[in-house]
Amino acid sequence: MSLNRFPRLQADDDRIALIEGDRQIAYGTLNDEINRLAHGLLGSKRDLEEERVAFFLPASTDYVAVMHGIWRAGGIAVPLNVAATTAELDHYLGCAQATRLIAHAEHHAMLDPLCADLGIQLLQPSDLRTSATGTLPPIADDRRAMMVFTSGTTNKPKGVVTTHGNIRAQITVLLDAWGWSNRDRIPLFLPLHHVHGIINVLNCALWAGATVHLFRGFDAPAITAHVAAGDYSVFMAVPTIYVKLLDYLDGLEEEVGRAICDGFAAMRLNVSGSAACPVPLFEQWRARTGQVLLERYGMTEIGMALSNPYHGERRAGHVGQPLPGIQVRLFGEDHQPIGEQGTPGEIRVKGPNVFREYWDNERATRESFRDGWFCTGDMAVIEQGYFRIMGRTSIDIIKSGGYKLSALEIEAVLLAHPAIAEAAVIGVEDETWGEKVVAFIVLRQGRRADPDEIMQWSAGPLSSYKIPRLIRIVDSLPRNAMGKVTKPDLKTLFIAGA
C-alpha cells in the first residue's frame, strides 16, 4: 500500500483528523480535500510522474491536503521552511527543479519574483481545489514521494528523497513500537519541513486515525492550557522545548503549574528526540510531571532507527535499541563492524526506512553508503544493551534546538560580508539549545564591523536559527600545517574566553 491510501483517510469518516484554530476537520472531509487537490494538480495529466511540487505553507489543513494530494497524484512533495529567507528558498527550489510552488496569497508578493526568475508557477491551494473526480494513478512503493532539505558537511543543504515505501516503513514501525491508536490526540508545533514534525507527529497520527491539533509554532501558554485541560494523550518535542516548558512552569502560580504537570502526567507517552536529551533534563521532567521521557534517535535520511522501549526500561542518556526491521550496527574506522559492547563506532543503518538518494547528487549519495549501509556520521557505544550517542564524526555539523546546521553554510554566508576576510563557525554547548552557533571572524585590513552589525546583516541570507548567537572578532584563526582551521582549538579558545 503506497501513501495514496492511508488506511484511515476514507470517505464519510467523521472522526476528527485535524484541529486548526476553531475548525475541526473530519477524516472524510480531509480525504475529500486531498482528492480535490490531487485532481487539481493533475489537470489533464494521468500521473504527475515525480514532478517536484514545492509548498510554502504553515501547519494547516491546506498543508496536509497539498502534501497528500501530491502523493496521490504521483508527484514528489517538497515541503519548504516557512521561515526561510529568499536566498535559502532560491536554493531549495532550484536544487529540487520544482515546477510549481503552492503558497497562500499573503506570501505571493515575496515569492513572485523568485518564481518568475526560476520559471516556477506560483499557485494558491484554492487554485487547485477542483470538483473533479475520477481515478487517481496507481503508485508503486519504489516511486519517489518526498524531498526534505537537510544541512550537512557541504555548504548547501541537500534534498533527501524518500519513496512511498520508505515513508510507509518509517511510519508503520513507530505505530507498533509506540502504541499509536485512533484514540490518540497530539499537539503539532514542530516545523513541518523536517521528519520529526512530518513523520513522527503528523503522518503517524493520520495513519493511526488519531487527532492532530495544529499550532503555527511553539506557543507555551496555548499548548499548556490544552495540556492542563487533558486534551492530549501523546506529546513529542525536541529537548529545547522540554527546557523551555520547565522554565515556563517555573514562572507560573503553583496551582496553574500543577494543573499542567497533571496534564502531562495523565498522557500515555512523552517523547524526546532530534538532539541529545541531557540526563538532568530527563530527571527534571520526571520529577516535575512523573513522565519518563522516551528518547529515540533518528535522521532525515532514515526516519527513526533507535528507540527506548515503550514498555520496559527507558534509560536516561541512552536511545535504546534498533526498531523492529531496522538494522543498526556500529563500525570502526577500519569499516569493520564492532563486535564488542563498550567500543564506540559510527552508527550505520540498513532497512526499508533508509532514503533513496540525495536529489541530483549522485556523488553525495554514493559517498554516504558503504556496503549497503547508510553511514550516519554519528558515533555511539552500546552499554548493557542500550545505544548511547557520543557525538558526530564531523565538527562542522551543529545541532541547535533540534535543527541541524552546517558550519560551512554559515561560513560561506559570512564570507560574503564586505568586511570579513576569514570566518570559522563552531557549535558550543548550551543548556537551552543543546549547542549554539559561535563565529570567529578575521576582518579585512582597514575594515571595521561589529558583531551586532554582522548578526543583523546575517538575517538577510540566513534563517534566524542559523545566525551566530555570538561573534568573536580575532586577529587570526588557529590553523594546522596544512593551513586548515583547527576547530577543536577554537572550542578551547572559546571555553577559555568564556
Ligand code: MLC
Ligand atoms: C529559534 N531560535 C533559535 C532556534 N529556534 N536559535 C537557535 N537554535 C534554534 N533552533 C531563536 C530565534 O532566532 C529567535 O532569536 C529566538 O530564538 C526566539 O525565536 P522563536 O521562533 O520564538 O523560538 P521558539 O519558538 O521558542 O523556537 C524554539 C524551538 C524551535 C525549539 C521551538 O527551534 C524548533 O521548533 N525546533 C525544532 C526543530 C526540529 O523540528 N528539528 C527536527 C529535525 S528532524 P531572536 O534573536 O530573533 O530573538 C531530526 C531527526 C530526528 O532531527 O531525529 O527527529
Ligand code: AMP
Ligand atoms: P537531521 O539531519 O536534522 O534529521 O538530524 C539528525 C541528527 O540529529 C542525527 O544525525 C543526530 O546527530 C541527531 N539526533 C537525533 N536524535 C538524537 C538523539 N536522541 N540524541 C542525540 N542526537 C540525536
